[in-house]
Amino acid sequence: MNYYPSVSIAIPVYHEALNIENVIRGFLKSSYPNLLEIFIADGGSTDGTQDIVQRISQENSRVKLLYNSFKIQSAGLNLILQQCSGDIFLRADAHSDYAPDYIERCVETLLKSKALNVGGAQRFAAKTNFQAGVALASKSFLGSGGAKYRNPNYNGYADTVYLGCFWRNVLLDISGYNLKSTHNEDAELNLRLSKFVFNNNQITNQDAELNQRLLNECPKAVYISSDICVWYYPRKNWKSLFIQYFKYGKGRYLTSIKHKNRFQFRGKLPFIFISSLMILLSLDLLFSGLNLPFIELAPFSLLLPFVESFRITKKFHNTFISEIWRGNEQQVPSFLCRWFFCVVTLLTMPIAHSAGFTYQIFQSKSSEQISDKQISDIPSTI
Numbered sequence: 001m002n003y004y005p006s007v008s009i010a011i012p013v014y015h016e017a018l019n020i021e022n023v024i025r026g027f028l029k030s031s032y033p034n035l036l037e038i039f040i041a042d043g044g045s046t047d048g049t050q051d052i053v054q055r056i057s058q059e060n061s062r063v064k065l066l067y068n069s070f071k072i073q074s075a076g077l078n079l080i081l082q083q084c085s086g087d088i089f090l091r092a093d094a095h096s097d098y099a100p101d102y103i104e105r106c107v108e109t110l111l112k113s114k115a116l117n118v119g120g121a122q123r124f125a126a127k128t129n130f131q132a133g134v135a136l137a138s139k140s141f142l143g144s145g146g147a148k149y150r151n152p153n154y155n156g157y158a159d160t161v162y163l164g165c166f167w168r169n170v171l172l173d174i175s176g177y178n179l180k181s182t183h184n185e186d187a188e189l190n191l192r193l194s195k196f197v198f199n200n201n202q203i204t205n206q207d208a209e210l211n212q213r214l215l216n217e218c219p220k221a222v223y224i225s226s227d228i229c230v231w232y233y234p235r236k237n238w239k240s241l242f243i244q245y246f247k248y249g250k251g252r253y254l255t256s257i258k259h260k261n262r263f264q265f266r267g268k269l270p271f272i273f274i275s276s277l278m279i280l281l282s283l284d285l286l287f288s289g290l291n292l293p294f295i296e297l298a299p300f301s302l303l304l305p306f307v308e309s310f311r312i313t314k315k316f317h318n319t320f321i322s323e324i325w326r327g328n329e330q331q332v333p334s335f336l337c338r339w340f341f342c343v344v345t346l347l348t349m350p351i352a353h354s355a356g357f358t359y360q361i362f363q364s365k366s367s368e369q370i371s372d373k374q375i376s377d378i379p380s381t382i
Contacts, residue, residue, distance in 0.1 A: 030104075031101075040063070042076075043072070099228075118224070121154060121224060143345065183250060188255045196221070245348065
């Protein structure tokens, strides 16, 4: 590289006292020559997160703390987008580990790919038994839905990516993150980036069907590089995982409503599968005379997570410690333990996602969705 655009790092946080210092100091150690600033938007933490950030900011003026009173990530990211001045807006999370050359690889990929958003695969790491099961589940199609950003060996364009590295002026042009997206804000943003590329290419073909296909396949908005390495630590217990995917389901429904012209099959797959299964079972109970041939096969679908978990656990048995485990070497979970929590995860994720999707269908204004009046009060980039 002979060109080093300035970089602003954006980290929205809430109760990250255990992780935030390592993340900030890791970025400060970066050899990238034009790291301009690191913004942390805190959503009202009471665990000491703000004190840690303020202490580091007194040591290094590039570290800056913002107060995100609305708590949601999209609002925090937009607050940072308003305040930062770097050419590049690099999003980061506190519950992840980053390779020493993470910034360099992101900038290099952004320049070479000509994409509007770049990043690496979401590699899963674990320090607890439950996290180990979630990490293994992420390597299965049942746990990832075939998402390209879950494949650490993938290089190429995709529909979305973990975190993201953007040109700041492009984010400003599309008005930043959607403040109504309390979850799934990344996927929603990337859909708008794809539309931005589509519109700028000035495709004026009169064939509406062809234009729709070109929009769905618009290839140059988001790019994934296997050279960009980041490791994500999943939720530590079943309850938090269920809540996370329940909220993902809600967010996915809101995104599908906002972008009705974009068919997002992967995001709707859990809802389609679970709801279809429930309908078929209900029909079998109510109308036993129908003799539907596939009803008897339904119970076998429940066995699939058990079989798939065993396959995945066995496949990564020899590489589990080197690829996934980051905890105490004396506390590596057993094969049976890993398999069990992988089963739990593969059963939980689609059910929770589908439940959230269904809930949002019938409850368009849930208690967790911020109102239009509240949104108008949030400093916006529009």
